[in-house]
Amino acid sequence: MKNILVTGGAGFIGSNFIQYILDKEDDILLINLDLLTYAGNLENLRDCENDKRYHFVKGDIRDRALVGKLFAQYDFDTVVHFAAESHVDRSITEPEVFLTTNVLGTQVLLDAAKAHWKLDLDNKYARDYRAGVRYLQVSTDEVYGALGKTGMFTETTPLAPNSPYSASKASADLMVRAYHQTFGLPVSITRCSNNYGPYQFPEKLIPLMIHNAEKDKPLPVYGDGMQIRDWLHVKDHCAAIWMVLQAGKAGEVYNIGGNNEKTNLEIVRLILAELGKPESLISYVQDRPGHDRRYAIDNTKITTELGWKPAYTFEQGIHETIAWYQQHRSWLEHIDSGAYEAYYERMYGVAT
Numbered sequence: 001m002k003n004i005l006v007t008g009g010a011g012f013i014g015s016n017f018i019q020y021i022l023d024k025e026d027d028i029l030l031i032n033l034d035l036l037t038y039a040g041n042l043e044n045l046r047d048c049e050n051d052k053r054y055h056f057v058k059g060d061i062r063d064r065a066l067v068g069k070l071f072a073q074y075d076f077d078t079v080v081h082f083a084a085e086s087h088v089d090r091s092i093t094e095p096e097v098f099l100t101t102n103v104l105g106t107q108v109l110l111d112a113a114k115a116h117w118k119l120d121l122d123n124k125y126a127r128d129y130r131a132g133v134r135y136l137q138v139s140t141d142e143v144y145g146a147l148g149k150t151g152m153f154t155e156t157t158p159l160a161p162n163s164p165y166s167a168s169k170a171s172a173d174l175m176v177r178a179y180h181q182t183f184g185l186p187v188s189i190t191r192c193s194n195n196y197g198p199y200q201f202p203e204k205l206i207p208l209m210i211h212n213a214e215k216d217k218p219l220p221v222y223g224d225g226m227q228i229r230d231w232l233h234v235k236d237h238c239a240a241i242w243m244v245l246q247a248g249k250a251g252e253v254y255n256i257g258g259n260n261e262k263t264n265l266e267i268v269r270l271i272l273a274e275l276g277k278p279e280s281l282i283s284y285v286q287d288r289p290g291h292d293r294r295y296a297i298d299n300t301k302i303t304t305e306l307g308w309k310p311a312y313t314f315e316q317g318i319h320e321t322i323a324w325y326q327q328h329r330s331w332l333e334h335i336d337s338g339a340y341e342a343y344y345e346r347m348y349g350v351a352t
């Protein structure tokens, strides 16, 4: 049996990961520690809320006492750390919470993992840990900064983050690396490109554009719309994380991406075409400050060393994703109305 602490499991990728693992593994216990910020939504986990292999804990990764208590109670052998402030635009208007959650929160988890897993905790020179334990940091390609027209990010590309969000993620990665180098903590870092799929909060490009198009509202395209992102279906990201947990070497970084570079305008036009809406809804707005022009992931390491490859083609994945948002209008509407917060109150009897 694996006892896994999943942080941020009520968010977009974390909730998809929990469902992905429950669908494929029987002998597992998943504890989801999530603060339920604006981005956390327990409605994402409706299908598994009565599953005995899953338990939700509302709490903050920055809360040392709580994290230590959970380690003692559940004897985790694995941490999959998704919890973060994840939206670049918000990091431009309120950077501080990105530092406290993304950097300091990561350090709290690293300390707890070290304290619980290290065999001789009092000896600072000792580097032996319980067998089979692993701390996995879910990071992002944004830590590498921006690319020009050519080239791709490899695992050895120097870190050059440009937004407060990506700077906080890069800082967290460096702490994870330091805990491996200094203390020998068995860690993995994954750096994935842009995800799309069900349950993504509608502040991000794809669900926002679907939502606005359906309501015949303007679609705000930053700058010239020619920025490039490398899109991967969220389930392919989840599969890659699981593979790194099974087979990844401790101390290594793995880039994750599916070779699907698209300009933002291509994405927006595709959404409008699928929904049968006019391109006149596109509204060019002022560009994001410090906007990274292009991301592209070189996935050679994870494909050749671990044998991972994406299951979704972009065409299939985006088609299914647009259909999912059309079929789950109430999910989007509950976010619009704030009703998703009331859902927690109904489930657990207290306000978020």
Ligand code: NAD
Pocket: 007, 008, 009, 010, 011, 012, 013, 014, 033, 034, 035, 036, 037, 038, 039, 040, 041, 059, 060, 061, 062, 081, 082, 083, 084, 085, 086, 087, 101, 105, 138, 139, 140, 141, 169, 191, 192, 193, 194, 195, 196, 201
């Ligand atoms: P999200 O914003 O949808 O979810 C974040 C979750 O973390 C929410 O449920 C929120 O309530 C929770 N959270 C925030 N602060 C917390 C705290 N202090 N304590 C406990 N929980 C807290 O994010 P996402 O898009 O699912 O991203 C998950 C992770 O994957 C992040 O670390 C992000 O940097 C990384 N990532 C995202 C993408 C992407 O395209 N979305 C790509 C690569 C990497």
Ligand code: DAU
Pocket: 086, 087, 088, 089, 139, 140, 141, 142, 192, 193, 194, 195, 203, 204, 205, 206, 208, 220, 221, 222, 225, 227, 228, 229, 264, 288, 295
């Ligand atoms: O690359 C991985 C990263 O992808 C993750 O680490 C982040 O957590 C995730 O939010 C995402 O970051 P981006 O900034 O690339 O995603 P976002 O959906 O915010 O924007 C995608 C692109 O679309 C980007 O070039 C900005 C543009 N955009 C976005 C919004 C919300 C617009 O043109 N208009 C918009 O309204």
